[in-house]
Structure formats: C-alpha cells, structure tokens
Amino acid sequence: GQQVMQIPQYQHVQEGEDFTTYCNSSTTLSNIQWYKQRPGGHPVFLIQLVKSGEVKKQKRLTFQFGEAKKNSSLHITATQTTDVGTYFCAANSGTYKYIFGTGTRLKVLA
Amino acid sequence: ETGVTQSPTHLIKTRGQQVTLRCSSQSGHNTVSWYQQALGQGPQFIFQYYREEENGRGNFPPRFSGLQFPNYSSELNVNALELDDSALYLCASSLEQGASYGYTFGSGTRLTVV
Numbered sequence: 185g186q187q188v189m190q191i192p193q194y195q196h197v198q199e200g201e202d203f204t205t206y207c208n209s210s211t212t213l214s215n216i217q218w219y220k221q222r223p224g225g226h227p228v229f230l231i232q233l234v235k236s237g238e239v240k241k242q243k244r245l246t247f248q249f250g251e252a253k254k255n256s257s258l259h260i261t262a263t264q265t266t267d268v269g270t271y272f273c274a275a276n277s278g279t280y281k282y283i284f285g286t287g288t289r290l291k292v293l294a
Numbered sequence: 295e296t297g298v299t300q301s302p303t304h305l306i307k308t309r310g311q312q313v314t315l316r317c318s319s320q321s322g323h324n325t326v327s328w329y330q331q332a333l334g335q336g337p338q339f340i341f342q343y344y345r346e347e348e349n350g351r352g353n354f355p356p357r358f359s360g361l362q363f364p365n366y367s368s369e370l371n372v373n374a375l376e377l378d379d380s381a382l383y384l385c386a387s388s389l390e391q392g393a394s395y396g397y398t399f400g401s402g403t404r405l406t407v408v
Contacts, residue, residue, distance in 0.1 A: 185353070188336075215394070217396055217397075219397075226399040226400060226401050226402055227384070227386075227397070231396075232394060232395070272336050272337070280325075280342050280344075280349060280350040280391045280392060281339050281342070282327075282339065282393065282397070283339065284336035284337045285336055286336050287335075287336045
C-alpha cells in the first residue's frame with residue numbers, strides 16, 4: 185500500500201535557526217496537506233498543496249510540492265520556541281483517505 | 295463556531311471489552327473521519343462517514359465500526375478490545391468528503407486497554 189515517509193524523525197535547533205522537514209510518497213499524489221501537533225495536543229491544519237511545483241508561504245513557513253507530486257517540504261525560517269511540535273504531512277491519492285506521514289518532531293532550544 | 299468535541303477524554307478498558315467513543319463535528323461540517331494515533335506515530339486512518347454512510351476505510355478489522363447521525367455527529371465502536379488498541383483516537387470533521395479545506399481535529403480520546 186501507499187507509504188508516506190518523513191525525514192528527519194527528530195530535529196533539535198537553536199532558536200533563530202532554520203528548519204526543514206521532507207515528505208516522500210511512494211505514489212503520485214492528488215494533493216498534500218500539512219499539520220502541526222503540539223505536545224499533548226491534536227493535529228492542526230496548516231495548508232493544502234494541489235499543483236505540481238506549487239509554493240505557498242505563511243509568514244515564516246514555506247511549503248513546496250514537488251514537480252512529480254510525490255514529495256513535499258516544509259521550511260521554517262528563524263525558528264521560535266512557539267514552533268515546537270510534530271509536523272505531519274498528509275497525502276491524498278485521489279480518494280477520501282489521507283495517509284499521514286511519520287512526522288518530524290521539532291525541538292527549539294532557547 | 296464550535297470546534298470538534300470528543301468524549302470521553304480518557305478511558306481504561308479491559309481486554310475483550312467493547313468501547314464506544316463519541317464525536318460532535320464542527321458546525322457546518324458534514325463529513326467525519328476517525329484516526330488512531332499510537333504513541334510517537336502519525337495518525338492512521340480508520341474510516342470516514344458522509345451522509346450517515348461509511349465511504350472509505352483503512353486497514354482496520356471489522357471489529358472497528360462506526361455510525362454517523364443526521365446531525366453529523368459520529369460514534370466509533372471497537373469490539374473485543376486488544377492491548378494494541380491502546381492509543382489516542384482522533385475524530386476529524388471536514389466541510390466535504392475531500393477535506394480540501396483541511397480537517398478540524400478534536401482533542402481525542404485516550405484509550406488504554408489493560
């Protein structure tokens with residue numbers, strides 16, 4: 185079945201450093217979503233990407249969808265302590281089922 | 295607008311028992327999906343309900359079943375509980391089946407099977 189892997193699994197950064205997480209699917213995707221889950225919390229929707237090569241920005245967050253629509257990335261510029269949490273991609277291959285990635289846990293050291 | 299509410303927040307059950315988890319979807323959302331999240335893992339899709347019918351299912355056995363009601367609220371039932379069923383169960387509602395505006399998740403029910 186479809187697999188969605190994220191790397192790295194963990195990332196510790198100093199506050200102010202940049203952070204990137206990568207999401208790779210074994211199949212071509214219809215669209216991809218990104219979620220953030222704070223420790224002890226629930227996933228919160230960040231964004232959806234649909235078009236090949238699409239780039240979207242939300243303040244310090246930049247999201248990209250690969251040209252082949254099989255991978256995506258989330259980049260955070262100048263991390264802050266409020267960015268702490270686990271970032272998940274959720275991949276859709278044209279059905280109503282979103283497959284969540286393995287997640288990248290971000291820790292920001294003040 | 296109200297978000298997604300789930301009950302109970304925590305539950306302890308014995309292996310072999312049955313459990314029912316409840317979810318009220320966000321106002322205006324007609325689709326409910328259920329996810330299982332084991333500790334340190336990503337959410338795993340269980341199934342989705344739209345117009346009171348299951349319209350998509352993940353790799354979960356038939357002892358996982360659900361219902362959606364006319365007011366779009368939903369229940370997740372798990373029979374013959376196993377130790378591996380211990381997890382956070384998340385309910386997620388969306389405006390439509392494709393969730394193109396994203397899921398709104400509830401805070402989850404933490405189920406422990408002993």
